[in-house]
Amino acid sequence: xxxxxxxxxxxxxxxxxxxxxxxxxxxxxxxxxxxxxxxxxxxxxxxxxxxxxxxxxxxxxxxxxxxxxxxxxxxxxxxxxxxxxxxxxxxxxxxxxxxxxxxxxxxxxxxxxxxxxxxxxxxxxxxxxxxxxxxxxxxxxxxxxxxxxxxxxxxxxxxxxxxxxxxxxxxxxxxxxxxxxxxxxxxxxxxxxxxxxxxxxxxxxxxxxxxxxxxxx
Amino acid sequence: xxxxxxxxxxxxxxxxxxxxxxxxxxxxxxxxxxxxxxxxxxxxxxxxxxxxxxxxxxxxxxxxxxxxxxxxxxxxxxxxxxxxxxxxxxxxxxxxxxxxxxxxxxxxxxxxxxxxxxxxxxxxxxxxxxxxxxxxxxxxxxxxxxxxxxxxxxxxxxxxxxxxxxxxxxxxxxxxxxxxxxxxxxxxxxxxxxxxx
Numbered sequence: 001x002x003x004x005x006x007x008x009x010x011x012x013x014x015x016x017x018x019x020x021x022x023x024x025x026x027x028x029x030x031x032x033x034x035x036x037x038x039x040x041x042x043x044x045x046x047x048x049x050x051x052x053x054x055x056x057x058x059x060x061x062x063x064x065x066x067x068x069x070x071x072x073x074x075x076x077x078x079x080x081x082x083x084x085x086x087x088x089x090x091x092x093x094x095x096x097x098x099x100x101x102x103x104x105x106x107x108x109x110x111x112x113x114x115x116x117x118x119x120x121x122x123x124x125x126x127x128x129x130x131x132x133x134x135x136x137x138x139x140x141x142x143x144x145x146x147x148x149x150x151x152x153x154x155x156x157x158x159x160x161x162x163x164x165x166x167x168x169x170x171x172x173x174x175x176x177x178x179x180x181x182x183x184x185x186x187x188x189x190x191x192x193x194x195x196x197x198x199x200x201x202x203x204x205x206x207x208x209x210x211x212x213x214x215x216x217x
Numbered sequence: 218x219x220x221x222x223x224x225x226x227x228x229x230x231x232x233x234x235x236x237x238x239x240x241x242x243x244x245x246x247x248x249x250x251x252x253x254x255x256x257x258x259x260x261x262x263x264x265x266x267x268x269x270x271x272x273x274x275x276x277x278x279x280x281x282x283x284x285x286x287x288x289x290x291x292x293x294x295x296x297x298x299x300x301x302x303x304x305x306x307x308x309x310x311x312x313x314x315x316x317x318x319x320x321x322x323x324x325x326x327x328x329x330x331x332x333x334x335x336x337x338x339x340x341x342x343x344x345x346x347x348x349x350x351x352x353x354x355x356x357x358x359x360x361x362x363x364x365x366x367x368x369x370x371x372x373x374x375x376x377x378x379x380x381x382x383x384x385x386x387x388x389x390x391x392x393x394x395x396x397x398x399x400x401x402x403x404x405x406x407x408x409x410x411x412x413x414x
Contacts, residue, residue, distance in 0.1 A: 011319050011349075038264060041315065067234070095234050113349070127233050131226060180317045 002072055002082045003213075004101040008117035010088030012107045013142035015041045016179050018085035019059075020206045021213075023049075023188030026057035029080040034072070035063045036093035041183075042085040048186030056191060069096040076100070090124065098128040101135050103213060106166055107142040107173075110156035122163045129165075138213065139166040143175040146198075171208040178202045263320045263328070270311025273304055309333060318344060326354040330361070335389055338382070339364040 005018045018033060019042055025031040035042040046061035060079065064071045068084070075082055084101070086094040098104060106121055108114040118139075125137055139160050144153040153172050160168040173179075178199045182189050189202040249257065273296075280287035291297055296304070306329050313332035314320050318341075320328050327347060331340050343360050352360075365386070391399045 010321055039267065039319070044315070069230075090237050092234060092237055095237060099230060099233070124236075127236070131229055131233060183317060184315070 001080065001103070002076055002084065002097070002101045003103045003105065004084045004086060004094070004097045005105050005107065006084075006086045006094045006098070006121075007088060007107055007114075008090050008121050009108075009114055012088065012109055012114055013173060013179075014088060014107055015045070015085050016183060017105060017107050017140065017142065017173065017209075018042055018083050019045045019183065020179070020188045020190070021209065022059045022081075022083045023057065024190055024206055024210045025081045025083070026059045027190075030060075031081045031083065032060045032062065032075060032079040034068070034075070034082055034084045035061065036065060036068055036091075036097065037085055037087045038065060039087075045183055045186050048184065050186070052186050053191075056187070064093075066092050067096045068093055069099050072097060072100045090120070095124070095128070098124070098135065099132050101132065103136045103138065105138050105140050105169075105213070107140045108156070109143045110141050110145075110152035115156060115159050118160070118163055118166065122165050125165050137166055139163075139168040140171070140173065140209070141168065142173040144172045146174045146176065169209065169212050171205055171212055173205050173209070174201070176202050259324065262325055263323075266307060266325055266328075267311055267314060267320070270307035270309070274308045274311050277308060306333075313340065313344075319348075322349045322351060323347060324351075324354070327352060327357045330354055330357050336361050 003021065005014045005021075007014055015037070022031050022033045033042055033046060035046075040063055043061055043063050046059060049056060049059060062075075072082060072084070084097045086097055104125070106118075106125075108118060129135060141153050141156055144150075144156075157168055160166060176189075176198050178189055178192060178194060178196070179202060181194075182192055188206065189199065190206050192199050192203075246254065246257075277287055280290065288301075291304075309332040310328055314328060323331070323344075330336065331344050331347070336343070339361055342364065343357065346360065347357060387403075391402055394402065
């Protein structure tokens with residue numbers, strides 16, 4: 001199964017989602033993280049993970065650029081799951097992965113600049129569905145404020161309702177330091193030894209994301 | 218519904234791939250406006266600098282604490298064409314900017330200023346203020362000056378951290394002089410303070 005994490009804007013948390021999801025999948029399945037972004041943060045995460053935590057569930061990692069359709073077509077038979085971290089823009093990598101992906105997750109921060117990209121992403125998805133009609137698309141709000149007084153996430157969810165081609169996942173990924181700390185360590189938040197309230201909530205977010213996408217499998 | 222034949226699907230695929238937004242693609246520069254070309258240039262320069270910094274950083278770590286051996290090695294390679302201060306700036310850049318701190322909207326000159334070790338105490342704060350916005354390097358330097366003066370004012374005179382910060386700042390300002398001149402400057406400063414009292 002190929003899961004593409006795609007957005008038209010950098011800084012939406014694509015790599016955070018890709019690495020945390022890959023680590024969660026790795027607890028039960030053979031997973032490959034394909035880094036298609038030339039700013040190779042997912043690869044750096046893999047390198048840190050391999051070096052700092054060699055005993056953790058293995059997330060295999062490769063870097064591929066340009067047309068990655070054939071690569072994905074080839075690799076999908078060798079891994080149960082492939083998570084693709086694409087560049088933060090409309091790119092050959094993003095489009096060619098869309099042609100063979102089973103699931104596309106579109107992360108977006110609840111900010112005007114991120115939401116402004118959604119109409120264009122929606123158009124691209126509609127085009128890709130002509131070629132890959134079985135692909136499942138999900139929008140995902142990321143880096144939402146943990147302050148309950150800030151209603152941006154609710155407003156962003158309303159914004160998404162205008163784009164039925166991108167149904168929004170119920171789970172919202174919040175802006176938490178624990179995500180950043182674990183990224184630089186090569187860990188997922190589900191693996192952290194941090195017992196703080198924020199770490200627990202981050203774990204719940206990733207577990208919920210996994211369950212919502214894969215139906216608790 | 219008309220059934221698509223394989224050659225139709227291929228044509229559709231190619232059309233879909235070729236429709237990559239020209240604003241963000243390097244596939245067809247002739248279709249870009251002047252402003253878009255400038256944006257592309259900036260973006261590529263940033264990526265190149267980050268990669269160069271990461272490569273140099275990796276190379277540097279292979280020589281441990283031995284600056285001399287690293288310098289000797291560099292002098293035997295094409296990297297000796299790059300001035301040492303430029304190499305240092307690239308390494309600092311790669312050290313500061315990463316997945317959590319992307320260079321979105323930050324010009325290279327501003328990025329060098331933010332990632333400079335002399336600004337490390339306020340770098341993250343200033344970064345959060347300038348990311349995604351087009352600040353000039355002069356604006357950013359002024360922001361650093363302002364935050365430094367803020368951090369020194371209003372603190373107790375016995376605050377060891379503040380005193381060390383001031384000493385560090387003075388030391389960096391006179392670092393270009395030899396020891397004799399440094400002492401001379403400091404003595405002059407002490408005399409001026411005494412006279413002012």
